[in-house]
Amino acid sequence: MTHAVPSLRHAIADDLRTQIATGHLKAGERLPSEPQLAAQYKVSTATLRLALALLQAEGLIEKVHGKGNFVRPPLRRITYAGCGRTPFDPALQVNIRATNLRARGHLRALLRVPSNSPLTEFLCVTHEGKSPHSLARIYVPRDLAPAVQLGLPPRLPGVEAISTKFRETVTARLPTPEEATTLRISSTLAVLLITSVAADATGRVLQAAILVLPGDRADAVFTTHPMTEERESEG
Known part of the structure; x- marks a missing residue:
């Protein structure tokens, strides 16, 4: 043998x-x-x-x-729980950089705005010690940007209201060269790409978040609540 x-x-x-x-x-x-x-x-x-x-x-x-x-030190796990909640662990350092830009290409379609509409991008990179841990790009229409709460993560007042609708897409793919460099990961390590779009009751997009979570430390947990219908009995 x-x-x-x-x-x-x-x-x-x-x-x-x-x-x-x-x-x-x-x-x-x-x-x-x-x-x-x-x-x-x-x-x-x-x-x-x-x-x-x-x-x-x-x-x-x-x-x-x-x-x-x-x-590498033991990696802190990232748990994404859905509904636009970017997984920023309070124990991690978060660097946030805001940039003004115009809606073109996929951003125009993602935020459902006319081409060249003014946007504000919030680039958020978490660090565990000196090591990058995760990154998120959050896009907000410029007229809403002044109302953004610059907490962890940046969020619009009322974005978690019951009337807010979230659409999320989860994809596994290899990182772009920029993502691999920013996160200091191998170009052969798959990342979890989560695109989350929050819209109000009229359908206007309030914000769009693109999360890049390295596959060696990320879990996505989604909880489904069954729809129940209460029916009144007729006497």
Whole structure:
């Protein structure tokens, strides 16, 4: 009976994975440089990078541009509960940047506004320590933007009212180069893309949120409440 021999990249990944699991390589610790690791395992730098890519995809290490590869601390889980509630954990630091822009392309369709309508974008990036954790882009028509509550997350007064309707789309895909760079994740790690649109009783869109949650730390939980109809009995 023959047994499959693991490839060099898998063997290296297994060894580094074991060192992380046993604490030989500790959270936050910088790994030796890629040339040093390649020499240690007697492989080419290209093979070594393939091994590191496996660990990056698993969320065990992260590559910081210009600094090297680091062991990632245990990742805080993100739970998305629906209805436009962006999953900002109070324990995380949130950076918010507001930008004025015009509705074009998919934004015009998403917010159901004429082309070039003025919008305000709120870019929200959460951090756990020094590591990016999740990102959200929240779009609001400019005439409503002054009323936005700049809390965590930015939200319009009354957006949670009973009359507010939410439409949500959940998609799993690979990150864009910009998303991978911002979140410091591997380009091969799937992300959960949640597009949430809130509209009032007249159908006017109050805000649209695009959430990008790395697949190695995200859960989406949706609760359905059955519709009940009360019927009056006739005497």
